[in-house]
Amino acid sequence: MPTLGLIHNSPVLAPIFNEIAARIMPDVRILHFVDESTIKNTIAAGYLEKKTMRRVIGLVGSSFDAGCDVALVTCSSIGLAVDMAAELYDQPVLRVDRPMAEKAVATGSRIGVVATLSTTLDPTVELIRRVAEEQGKTIEVVAHVCKGAFAAVMAGDGATHDRIVSEALTETTKGMDAIVLAQASMARVVAALPEGAVTAPVFSSPELGMEAARDALAALAK
Missing domain, CATH: 3.40.50.1860 (Rossmann fold)
Known part of the structure; x- marks a missing residue:
């Protein structure tokens, strides 16, 4: 079964994306990966820090290790790190925005x-x-x-x-x-x-x- 990894910065986003998935891709398995530190540390610092970029890239890798075919990162604040991850992995890494x-x-x-x-x-x-x-x-x-x-x-x-x-x-x-x-x-x-x-x-x-x-x-x- 095709598997999509969704990488979030808050658990409240999972239901929003589950509803869309059920409607437009019912035959796709969805796995959620949530790490609130990516947004909370970015807000605290006022910008996207290198350690947070590494965290995001690691989350993308974890989604592929878990069997996902495509990774979609659902937070715009960490978009630069998503662009970097897309260069590092052979599988598709997508920015939601x-x-x-x-x-x-x-x-x-x-x-x-x-x-x-x-x-x-x-x-x-x-x-x-x-x-x-x-x-x-x-x-x-x-x-x-x-x-x-x-x-x-x-x-x-x-x-x-x-x-x-x-x-x-x-x-x-x-x-x-x-x-x-x-x-x-x-x-x-x-x-x-x-x-x-x-x-x-x-x-x-x-x-x-x-x-x-x-x-x-x-x-x-x-």
Whole structure:
């Protein structure tokens, strides 16, 4: 059976990805690898440290040792380490946020990026700019951190998190051609907004990242 390894920085992400997997790749075995230190140490340091990069690369290797055919890393804050891991292993190593960045750049030139952490915002913006450069497109990125949202969700106050993110999506990103959600956990907020509340297409990483993983598994089976 094809096996996909999902590498998370929080156990709360597993149900989100399980739901997508059950819907779009029911015949694929899913294994979750969770290490909260990768995000907590990055937040504490304010940047992605070398020791955390080594940790991420090791987690990718562990997923392959466990029998996974493809590894998908679901955190944008550690994207640079994922790029490094992709160079070190023969099996596919995927960033969950790359398909989202590609879609946003293909959609328009004014791209809003919304995050609850600067440590996630900066790598996402950098990735979008790199994708635009690869595609030969000139873009404008408007970046916004939803202050207080991350602290609220960490304290168990999901309602406050969702309210702060909702305000950013409906007010701060007006006039954008596309909106990118820098964190997988923000996707549920979009689903709860009234129809027409956000005029630009909103791209989040879980669904698009899982579709890329499904395609990578299918390519290996050929």
